Amino acid sequence: MLNVLLGLLPAFIAAVWYFRTRAVVLTVVCVAACCLTEWLCNIIAGKANSLGDFSAAITGVILAFSVPPALPVWAAIIGSVFAIAIGKMVFGGLGANIFNPAMAGRAFLTASFGVMMTTWTVPATIDKNMPQISVANTSAITQATPLAWSKEAIKSKDAQGSAKVDASTANNMLRDLFFGQRGGCLGETSSLALIIGGIYLLLTGVISFHIPLAVLSSAVIVSSIGYFTDSTAYASPFFHLMSGGMLLGAFFIATDPVTSPLTKKGMWIFGIGVGGLTMLIRMVGEYPEGMMFSILLMNSVTPLIDRLCKITPAGGMPNV
């Protein structure tokens, strides 16, 4: 489990670089709140302390990484308490939860504090006096995320003249998407940092390649269909790979072993579901981003996938 935290370290460094003290404050608050909640839940349930497995700390870090940098501390605490208490401990603690706790906490925050969860901060590396490119959002302290631009392009698909937003607005952001200089959730902005962390997890054997590969390749396939149909309305596959929570989700959240299938075949189905649904929400749905919902949705069908994807024993199916 410590390896997962190490894998998240590059993204944390990137978060500190782009969002300064907010990154430190949110991460520390979420980790502390998660750990405290788990400790209290164990006391209430009369169970042994389980902080030593670091799973609460990981939930805290991932929750902090998947909320907007400007989220008030009190909201972050509420999200953390929900993530651990309702997302994990009521099911019986580590290993028994159906949903990824951090995503459960984030879903609760999104449902409760919709505006806060979609108010984005301009990275500290951008000159404050620089005029913001803007169509829908002209606020000085907030910046639309690249995915919001992509959504605008899709919504104005049939519009003419100045009302039409071209998808190239989004496609032109690839460089910033790669390094992380863009609006977005705290830990999801820097593709480079997430890829380094993801490779670390793969090399140390913490995760297998199946789920990340399934998520990313299915996202590429679905986004390519849109892109090659109408490239003025739909952003490129590269854009979709690096924007929003795609990489954070593919490497760090969808790979949570507790809430993903056990068998390789199951992992493929799960990953394709996550990647495909995310792209469906991004391209057809109302929300600009769909990573959280698709992970939660696939979490809920994981027990079914496991039942369907039983592996064949050596020597073929026996007559049980």
Place this chain on the structure above:
Amino acid sequence: MTFKGGVHPPDYKQLTEDEAIKSVPVPKQLAVMLSQHIGAICRPAVNKKDRVTAGELIGSADAFVSASVHSPVNGTVRDIALCSHPVLGRAEAIIIESGEDNQPMQPAADKFDASFNPDRFVSEEIFNAVRNAGIVGMGGAGFPTSVKIKINPDAPIRTVIINGCECEPFITCDYRIMLEWTNQILAGALLVGKALDCNNIYIGIEDNKPKAADAFRRAIKNIPAAAGVEVAIVKTKYPQGGERQLIKSILNREVPAGGIPPMIGVLVTNVATAAAIAQAVVLAGPLTHRPVTVSGSGIKQPGNFYAPVGMAAGELIELAGGLTKKAARVVLGGPMMGFAIADLSTPITKTSGAIVTLTEEEIGRAKVSGKETPCIRCGRCIAVCPSNINPTKIAHAVKRNMLDVAEQYYMSVCIECGGCSYVCPANIELAGFIKTGKILVARQKRLMPK
């Protein structure tokens, strides 16, 4: 070529691999179990206070799937009583007090030379000799060998594999007999081939035992009748010595799940069993003694012994210098598949290849008794499972007493190698739960007494 999955535990074989097999002084008392095999339990063939001679039948096998037992010594039947059994807990045994007229049993290896020819015997003769000698699979399974070598016209055996893998850590008794009893094992292999009218014989040896492989290559050259026997070197990996795994490695063929090797025309038997067959057929000697490795860091002078069946584990440990202060657990069999015993008077059986003592530290390292934490479904147990089943699903179904779910995940296919327990980072005794589940199902179906 090898099988899927498997683990690489440290083998600790250096403790005893250079220790030649020693005969043991005749124990004062033996407890010969009436159940040392898979199949029907023997009926006592002697009464209390009867005089018995070495090799005399003391437990007769009436059922086809069973194996008779014989007295290893001259002596008197003191009792027929319940006695601690490594697998069954408690079971009936013939307690024999040995007389003054006994000599330590010597291995029969020097009676086999290059002139051996299996054509001196006919199939029926070999079957009868093996049946009368009470031979069982000595690699651990304890399946009556006579059943395996009976010709079945519906499923002819086309390949015989003699299993010299000995993939469990610590155990070296098979390695030693491969070096010391090479001719006898080859004679046994040829007799099995003769009994089944099969000329295709392999000797499977892991690649960490080159000396054993060389010994066989030399012996094959010397014995004209053994010219067709082939030494097959397989990868060192646990459980390479499992018959399904060995067949996959040598022949690249799969035994149907839920089936047995004869279904694909293959027979696998252990090297010690082959030696016992040779002894039974050529010298008419019943199976009363077997090589046993006494090893582990909890033992003062680890070694290999030729011990009578029924000897108490504790006596063999004394012969090996006794336990050290660090010894924390005594296991009958290897550390992966053996059974921890609580009573040192537990007698060895025909299937006991080793007595292994482990220290607290080793138990921790082997993750047998570490603190269990929740399963996080990491899937390592699936990755190493040579049967390609889902150990964690089965174990957790058994834990919740959902035996039907456990069976849906093919619990019956498990070979109980223990690889899943070995790799589990949460220290869950997966194989233990699966074994329990199999016993519970057998009881439900009344295949096994309560």
